[in-house]
Structures are given as structure tokens and as C-alpha cells.
Amino acid sequence: MDFSARLVPVNGSLRPFPDAPASLFTPDFGQEPHLLVGREGLVSSLREGLGAGPRDPRFTSLLLGPRGSGKTVVLNHLGSLARESGWIVLPLDAGTSGVQERIIEYIGWARELHDAAPDAGAGRIERTSFRVKVLPLEWQREAVREMRPRWGLRRHLTTLADHALQHRSAVLLVLDEMQSGERPELRRLSADLQHITKNEQLPLAFLGAGLSEMKHTLLDDKRMTFFARCDRRDMPPLAPVDAARFLAQTARDAGGSFDGDALPSLAEASGSLPYKMQLVGHHAWLVAGAPDHPIDDQAAVVASREANRIMHERVSLPVWHDLNEAEQAYLRRLAELGGEGPPTQIAAGLDISSRTLGRVLAHLVNAGCVALMPGGTVRVADVIPMEGLKQIIEQENLHGGHEARSASPNAGRTKCNALMPRARARCIMTRGHAGAHRSR
Ligand SMILES: Nc1ncnc2c1ncn2[C@@H]1O[C@H](COP(=O)(O)OP(=O)(O)O)[C@@H](O)[C@H]1O
Numbered sequence: 001m002d003f004s005a006r007l008v009p010v011n012g013s014l015r016p017f018p019d020a021p022a023s024l025f026t027p028d029f030g031q032e033p034h035l036l037v038g039r040e041g042l043v044s045s046l047r048e049g050l051g052a053g054p055r056d057p058r059f060t061s062l063l064l065g066p067r068g069s070g071k072t073v074v075l076n077h078l079g080s081l082a083r084e085s086g087w088i089v090l091p092l093d094a095g096t097s098g099v100q101e102r103i104i105e106y107i108g109w110a111r112e113l114h115d116a117a118p119d120a121g122a123g124r125i126e127r128t129s130f131r132v133k134v135l136p137l138e139w140q141r142e143a144v145r146e147m148r149p150r151w152g153l154r155r156h157l158t159t160l161a162d163h164a165l166q167h168r169s170a171v172l173l174v175l176d177e178m179q180s181g182e183r184p185e186l187r188r189l190s191a192d193l194q195h196i197t198k199n200e201q202l203p204l205a206f207l208g209a210g211l212s213e214m215k216h217t218l219l220d221d222k223r224m225t226f227f228a229r230c231d232r233r234d235m236p237p238l239a240p241v242d243a244a245r246f247l248a249q250t251a252r253d254a255g256g257s258f259d260g261d262a263l264p265s266l267a268e269a270s271g272s273l274p275y276k277m278q279l280v281g282h283h284a285w286l287v288a289g290a291p292d293h294p295i296d297d298q299a300a301v302v303a304s305r306e307a308n309r310i311m312h313e314r315v316s317l318p319v320w321h322d323l324n325e326a327e328q329a330y331l332r333r334l335a336e337l338g339g340e341g342p343p344t345q346i347a348a349g350l351d352i353s354s355r356t357l358g359r360v361l362a363h364l365v366n367a368g369c370v371a372l373m374p375g376g377t378v379r380v381a382d383v384i385p386m387e388g389l390k391q392i393i394e395q396e397n398l399h400g401g402h403e404a405r406s407a408s409p410n411a412g413r414t415k416c417n418a419l420m421p422r423a424r425a426r427c428i429m430t431r432g433h434a435g436a437h438r439s440r
Pocket residue numbers: 026027028029030031032033035036037038039065066067068069070071072073074246274275276278
């Protein structure tokens with residue numbers, strides 16, 4: 001099909017399919033949502049911490065949570081707030097290597113931007129959401145002009161932070177997908193940030209994000225003490241009331257409406273992950289033919305099923321393949337018990353030492369696969385819900401998958417083994433893993 005022919009301007013913007021209803025849902029990763037819900041406490045606390053300066057522990061913070069919990073969205077939101085407050089924001093993604101190159105690129109870009117911009121009015125001082133007084137553009141212009149591409153990363157960052165200090169502003173380094181970063185590069189960055197922010201107390205703030213499993217990998221690495229000392233936040237699970245508010249307003253703002261019990265059942269189906277809420281809303285919209293028709297109960301049922309299918313492919317399966325044998329065995333055992341059970345009963349069916357069991361359980365909690373319930377039981381959680389877990393187990397049994405392997409943590413695990421030239425190592429992840437390669 002010739003898509004270009006259908007690119008026609010609608011209300012000043014380009015919509016690829018003019019006859020398709022314009023949904024305001026964003027069923028993808030890293031997309032700015034139409035409405036940010038359930039993050040008020042987190043965002044205001046981080047904002048306060050960043051505004052308070054290097055002595056506040058929240059000035060260097062880490063967001064931990066499973067895929068789809070909304071980490072990238074919060075990073076982007078705070079990055080925008082900082083930028084609006086006149087800060088220099090360096091947005092980096094550890095999954096694509098070359099932190100230093102990206103900063104140099106940024107400086108080149110900022111230089112062009114500032115050279116093209118007119119001078120800001122002298123003496124103009126603004127009070128901003130970060131409670132920092134800034135002279136927009138001027139200090140940033142001075143800073144980037146002084147910098148040289150040949151400099152090392154520490155000198156670049158120190159120069160930016162020095163200029164920021166002189167003008168009572170700050171620099172924010174944002175680092176997403178930390179779990180996929182290459183260790184040598186992250187170690188160097190950790191040492192530089194430790195020196196600049198902690199030892200020199202310069203206004204270089206840090207906001208990182210990654211999967212919770214980092215607690216046992218990167219954040220346990222003795223050569224990355226800066227990251228280990230950052231203030232840690234687990235992404236809060238989405239509350240059904242926030243999901244309902246989001247779905248109702250997002251549909252309403254695009255001219256849609258709900259019928260019967262569709263809204264509460266879609267809010268319930270959203271579970272704890274914002275990504276799933278977006279999938280549920282998006283598919284309900286499409287199935288119902290909104291905004292011309294209200295979203296009814298039937299559309300809600302079909303949409304929930306479709307959202308589950310996509311969640312399974314994009315979230316559950318990659319997480320399952322990243323688990324080791326013992327972790328998978330634990331989940332199989334939990335499934336046998338109907339999805340919930342006391343730890344002793346789960347352990348009774350497994351040939352795993354109690355020390356390993358502790359690690360297995362901690363990892364599964366961090367990965368969002370199980371939750372510890374108030375009564376002390378362990379329950380299957382949203383990242384691989386019960387239905388999905390059953391499906392995976394059936395599939396594996398069908399192919400004679402796991403019988404041949406034992407429940408020891410490393411037995412039977414086939415490594416990816418891809419060559420990682422920058423790290424001078426091979427990838428240690430399980431073959432077919434999601435995300436970037438990892439050398440440690
Ligand atoms: N607080 C929120 N309110 C509404 N939608 C959200 C929220 N956080 C995330 N989303 C939506 O969920 C999707 C997944 O979020 P993302 O930040 O990419 O998750 P993560 O980085 O944790 O994998 C995004 O595309 C966004 O549209």
C-alpha cells in the first residue's frame with residue numbers, strides 16, 4: 001500500500017490514516033502518555049530532591065521496576081521539568097554504548113542551538129519549579145563554548161557543573177536502561193559522578209533507571225559505588241482508581257465514552273503496569289470503533305484478551321527467558337500450587353538449597369514475577385500472570401523442555417556468548433535474551 005498518499009494534514013498535524021479514529025492511547029514503550037497518572041508522589045519527591053541540591057540524597061536517584069512500569073516516562077518528565085527550569089539535561093541510554101560520545105554530540109548540538117538563539121535579556125531571573133534562579137541560555141552558552149571535543153568525560157561534566165554552580169543552576173544526567181549498559185563504561189561513569197557530585201559537591205544531578213534485577217548485578221558491583229549509593233525508588237504499582245481515571249479521561253478527550261461495566265472492567269484488567277493500561281485502552285478503542293461508538297462490555301472483553309496476548313509476547317516471555325533454571329523451577333512449582341502458597345510448601349517440591357532459595361525468591365520479587373503477600377504467602381505477580389505462566393509451562397512440556405534439566409541455578413543454561421568487542425568479553429546472558437548483551 002502506498003502510505004504516503006494517505007499522509008494528509010488534519011488540524012495542522014499529519015495523520016497517516018485520516019479515516020482511522022484518533023486514539024490518544026500510547027500502547028508502546030517510552031511514549032509520553034496523554035495523562036501521567038499515579039506518579040504524583042514520586043515526581044514531587046524527586047523534584048524536591050533535585051531542587052534541594054547535592055546534599056539531598058534524592059539529588060542522585062535510581063528508579064527500579066519491571067518493563068512497562070513507566071520508568072522512561074518519569075525520566076523524560078523530570079528531564080523536561082529540569083530543562084524548563086534552565087538546567088542542562090543530558091539524556092542518555094546505557095543500552096546504546098558510548099556515553100562520552102553522546103555527551104560530545106550533545107555539546108555540538110547545544111553549541112549550534114545557542115549560537116543561533118538571541119541573547120537572553122540581561123539580568124532576567126526566573127523562579128522555577130526546581131526553585132533555582134536561572135539566566136536562561138547565557139550560562140549554558142558560555143559553558144558549551146568553553147568545552148573541547150578532545151576532553152575526557154570527567155572534564156566535560158566538571159566544566160558544565162562548574163558553570164552551572166556559578167549561575168545557581170544545575171546539570172542533570174539521565175541514564176535509562178542501566179541494566180543493559182556495558183560494565184567498563186558504567187564503572188568509569190560511576191567514578192566520575194562520584195568525584196564530581198559527591199566529593200566536589202558540584203551541581204551535577206543524576207537520575208537513572210533500570211530493571212529491579214540490577215540490585216543483584218550492577219548495584220552489587222564494588223567498583224560502582226556511586227550507583228549503589230544513589231537513592232533507590234521502586235516504581236509504584238498502578239492503582240485501579242488511577243487506571244480508571246486515566247482510561248476515562250483519555251477516551252473522553254478524544255471524544256469517546258464507555259457503556260455498561262466496560263470502564264471498571266478495563267481498569268481492573270490494566271493490572272499494575274501502565275504499559276498494560278495503555279494496551280487495554282488502545283484495543284478497547286479500536287474494537288469498539290470509538291469515537292463513533294461507545295466502548296461497551298464486549299469490546300472490553302476482547303481488548304483485555306488482546307492486551308494479555310501482547311503482554312505475554314513483549315513482557316512475560318522475555319522475562320521468562322532471562323530467568324535461570326532455579327527461578328523457572330520456582331515459578332513452575334508455584335503454578336502447581338495454583339499461583340499462591342507458603343514458602344515452605346513451595347520449597348518442599350524443589351531440589352534447591354535454602355541459600356539458593358533466598359536468592360531465587362529475591363530475584364523473582366525484584367523482577368516483578370512474584371509478590372510477598374501480607375499473610376506471608378508468595379503469589380504469582382503481574383509480569384508473568386498465572387494464565388501466561390500456565391501457557392509457557394504447557395509449551396515447554398509439549399517440547400519436552402524442562403524435564404532434561406535439573407533445578408540447579410546454572411545447569412542446562414545455554415549462554416548467548418555473543419562477542420562484545422568494547423568490553424572485550426562474551427555475553428553471559430541466556431541465549432535468546434531480551435535487550436542488549438551483558439558481559440557480567
Ligand atoms: N504514569 C503513567 N500514566 C499513564 N501512562 C503511562 C505512565 N507511565 C507509563 N505510561 C505508558 O506506559 C508505556 C510504558 O512506559 P515506559 O516508561 O516505557 O515503561 P518502562 O520504561 O518502565 O519500560 C509508555 O509508553 C506510556 O505511554
